[in-house]
Amino acid sequence: MEIKTPTLLVDKEKALKNIKKMSEKAKHSNAALRPHFKSHFSEEIGKWFSDYGVSACTVSSVSMAQYFASKGWDDITIAFPYNHLEHSEISDLAKKIDLNILIESEESLAHAKNNIAGTLGYFLKVDVGTHRTGIDPRNTKLIASLVNQSSKQLAFKGFLAHAGHTYGCTDTESIKWIFDGAVKVLSELKDKFGGIISYGDTPSCSIIDDLSFCDEMRPGNFVFYDWMQQNIGSCSIEEIAVCLACPIVSIHKDRGEVVIYGGGVHLSKDHIIEKDEYGKGSKCFGKAVKLSDLGWDTKIIGNVSRVSQEHGIIKMSEEAIAHVKVGDLIGILPVHSCLTADLQGYYLTTQGEKIDKMNKF
Secondary structure (H helix, E strand, O other): OOOOOOOEEEEEHHHHHHHHHHHHHHHHHEEEOOEEHOOOHHHHHHHHHHHOOOEEEEEEOHHHHHHHHHOOOOOEEEEEEHHHHHHHHHHHHOOEEEEEEEOOHHHHHHHHHHHHHOOEEEEEEOOOOOOOEEEEEHHHHHHHHHHOOOOOOOOEEEEEOOOOHHHHOOOOOHHHHHHHHHHHHHHHHHHHOEEEEEEHHHHHHHHHOOOOOOOOOOHHHHHHHHHHHHHHHOOOHEEEEEEEEEEEEEEEEOOOOEEOOHHHHHHHOOOEEEOOOOOOEEEOEEEEEEEEEEEEEEEEEEEEEEEEEEEEEEEEHHHHHHHOOOOEEEEEEOHHHHHHHHOOOEEEEEOOEEEOOOOOO
C-alpha cells in the first residue's frame, strides 16, 4: 500500500513478542492476563492475544465494550467509573456477556442496582496514589458498605487499581517504590474484605518480575510500547512496535528543522520533557527514525519538538538533514502510542497488511 498521509505502521513480530513476554510473566505469576485493549482498538490485534490464551479483556468505555463484544469477546471489564447516563447500553451488554463495571460511590452503586436489567460484576476502584479517581483505601467504612451490598444481580468482584503515576517516573527504582505501596494497600484490602485484586499499569507490569500478589494483570500499552515507556525504562527501543510514517513537506536548513505532515491530530499533544547534558529541558512529541523496507531503524535522527494541528517540527542535525528531502517519508516513534493509535483510521503492518480498528464515527 502506498503511503501518502500520516500512517501508523505496526511491526507485528515485535507486538507478538511483547504479548508473549507479558503472557509468560502472567503465567509465572499465576495471574490471569486481562489486557487493556484501549492501546490498539482492533479486532485483528485482539486475535493476536487470543493466540496466547487470553480470553478476557479490559476496555475504557462502554462503546469500546460494545465493539469488542460484537467481535466475540464475552468477558469484559470497563475500567472507567460507572456512567449513570449509559445504563441502558450497559444493561444490554450485561444480558449478553460477562461484564464488570467500576464503582467508587454509594450513589453509583445504588443507580446501577436500580437501573441495570442484566447481571454484572463490580470492582471497587482504589486510588493507590495517582489521585485521578478511586476510593481512598483508608475509607474502610465506605468500602465495607459497598462490599456488603453485593448480590446475585450485582456481584462484588474485588479491588481494581491502576498506578498511573508510574508514567511520571524516570527510573525503575521509583516504579518499584510505587508498586510496593500498591501491593501493601491492595493486599490489606483483599485480606479484610475478600474478592480478587485486578492490577495493571505497563511500567510496573513490565519491570516487576513477580506479580503473584494480584489475581489478574491489566497492562495495555505493552503491546506497542512507545518513547515514553522507553524513557521510563519499561522497554527497549527495539521493543517499540509502532511508528508513524509521515511525509516531509518542508526543510529549513538554517533553523535545523524538518516539517512533516504529522501533527497533534496524528501524534496527539502528549509530550515529555527531556534534559540535555547541561540540564536544559526541551519538549519531545516523538523521535524521528529512518524508515526501511523492513520497517524502521532504531537509530534516532531527530526530535519532534513542536506540533500544531497538522504540522510536526523535527529538530535535526546538519548531518541528518543532509540525508532527507522534501517528498520523503520519515518515521516517528510516538511519545504515547495509545493516543496516537486512537487518532488513526487504520494501521498498516510492516508487511503491507491493512488492519482495521474501532473508530468513533
